[in-house]
Amino acid sequence: MDWSKNQIKEFQQDLLSWYDDNKKPLPWRKTTEPYKIWISEIMSQQTQVETVMPYYERFMKKYPTIETLAQADDAELLKLWEGLGYYSRARNLKIAAQEVVDKYNGKFPDNLADILSLKGIGPYTAAAIASISFGLAEPAIDGNLMRVTSRLFELDCDISKSSSRKIFDGYLRKLISKKRPGDFNQALMDLGSLVCSPKSPKCEACPLLNYCAAAASGKQLNYPVKTKKIKQKDLYFTAFALENSLGEYYLEKRPSKGLLADMWTFPLTELPAADFEKMITDGSVSKNIVIPELPESISKMEYIANFTHIFSHQKWNLAIIKLKPEETFEVADELLSEDKMWVHFDSKVLTENGQPKVSRSQIPLAGPQVKMFEILDKKNKKIDLLK
Template sequence: MSKGWENWTASEVEDFQADFLMWYQQEKRNLPWRYNQDPYRIWISEIMLQQTRVDTVIDYFYRFMEEFPTIQDLAKAPEDKLLKVWEGLGYYSRARNLQAAAKQIMEDFEGEFPTTVEDIRSLKGIGPYTAGAISSIAFEITEPAIDGNVMRVVSRLFCIEADIAKASSRTIFDEAMRKIISQTQPGDFNQAMMDLGSSICTPTNPQCEVCPIQQYCQAYQENRQAEFPVKSKKQKPKDVYYVAGIIENQQQEIFLKKRSETGLLANMWLFPLEEINAARYTELQEQYDPAAWDLFSSSNVAEDSPDFFSDQEVIWQKKILGEVKHVFSHLRWHILVFYGRSAAPLTIDGRWVKPDDFPGYVFPKPQQKMLEVFENNLADDKD
């Protein structure tokens, strides 16, 4: 593989850095975690920004810093409170890893954020990219921060044909970045790469006409921008099918079930779910028309109880409240939402909760979507 960066002279590298950093100083985004070089703020922002858009993160960042302004506050926070502040951001393991790392800092580093790349990498949930971002921005250590944006920029800059979907390719991009990164302003350089990749050197239709490093870009010179980065197709998420039961008792409380302590959506609260196969999912869609009946009509009781939650004494309405879909990185959930009223105490573990008390519970995105379906039906029923 050709390594174009090896052909750059020291003078060319200096010119490239000067042009790129000048552009960054003029055009850098005004973001709340860039107000200072506090490693704690930088760390929190970088973890939040994983798999999440900047516009979404900003409000969450403000709330998080208000609730947990210091590493000590984060380390000692009740998990339910932490997850509630994180609610809606998804990938909840990120929040748990943050707290685990905060406890590491309190125990192993006397409450002070570590200052070397090796020590930063030792923290729970911190990989090469995050360590590079924190160490370069907070401590001016010459360490690349290589994420998808950076690999896209660098792959076009040098026409790198390595597949960015393969972990083994990271060493190539690491080598290229160490050749061109600023030795005096590594934090600004890494952030310039992030900004360029998110605003100009985009996956499709890059705005090459306004790119500050256009004259250095090999792909631009050869009119091959669309060929980079090279990326093999990602495996499609697996489809999983569920029915959800919104079950109400005579006290107008709704039953919630807590997920297990490990695995997907650990310790989150949801309406009870039962997995079914795709064929049965389709049958239920056809059998229970979502628009056929009013929700709380006495004539709306299913003549034959559906075969889900069959071990519970619940009177189910013969209507689908709605359908919810949610995509995780490896799974695509399809959920048919049903409403029922308990005829006897339930035998599954869970808790009866007044709807007014829902804000005190940590709801993942699928639960929020199911709750919205239920509330929409309540509103329709009152009209």
């Protein structure tokens, strides 16, 4: 990089002036408090900012301090996180909060090394907190910053490789504003999101147009260089929606380790792709289908619908089968263990004694389970309209 000091200074001024006029009005930008910045950054991983904002507000109301988060009930924390996905982020937040309380007396560490030592915090998040909350000149290198930088200098290093991060770090450390490092990082994030987009960059509206090598050569879409992602593995499941005579559904808690750990779902069984395709094509349930162990005998099975839920490395294809128990069925909660539960489909429904039982609004549901309840809701509303 052969920019002069004056050129770098002008670059910073142009970028920060644009940011002051165009920055996104995000609730966590009203503060530099490290706890709030940390929560916002973790929530924003793999999730659109517009989706994050209401979650952030609810989270701050429930856990206003690091101490309250460190003492959070696991089920309540996961329930509050429901819909954001990647639930390990929520679990790591609590662990890191406990580390801050135990090791740093509840005060968030103010140096990069200690911030990085906390559970669930990687180089990007640590740099974002360090720059925004403590004014440290640390480049917060995310996809937006790499895209903007690769176009500015026509960098052909593959952004999907971890080794490329050092290259971007070298360029950005020379560019970052020492006076406003947090704003500098956030300015490049907003620029990458609003202007320097992946497929349709608005170069004519970009404050960095005169600095951009890719724009000058007309090769903006050649950058950044990135190898194609590995296709997610397709898995096929039958989800069994067992409803009892009280209008409750039977859910099971997933193991404490692995995908969707400690979340609640209908019982799931994996099946071959061919059997799945036949089921959703015919709309009927095969007699050979494997039924999981359930608390009651089944008298009827009905295919409801199918949908796909995508994870980072897997694609779940799920077929929902609604089950009806025998007519003589009586609810017997004493037969259930801690990882099995009858849940009210509608949280407003009360028991015979007029007391609300455990409802789906009170336990952390896996992302696919939330979708399944939505599908069943629509199905029931259609049935009600036909009556």
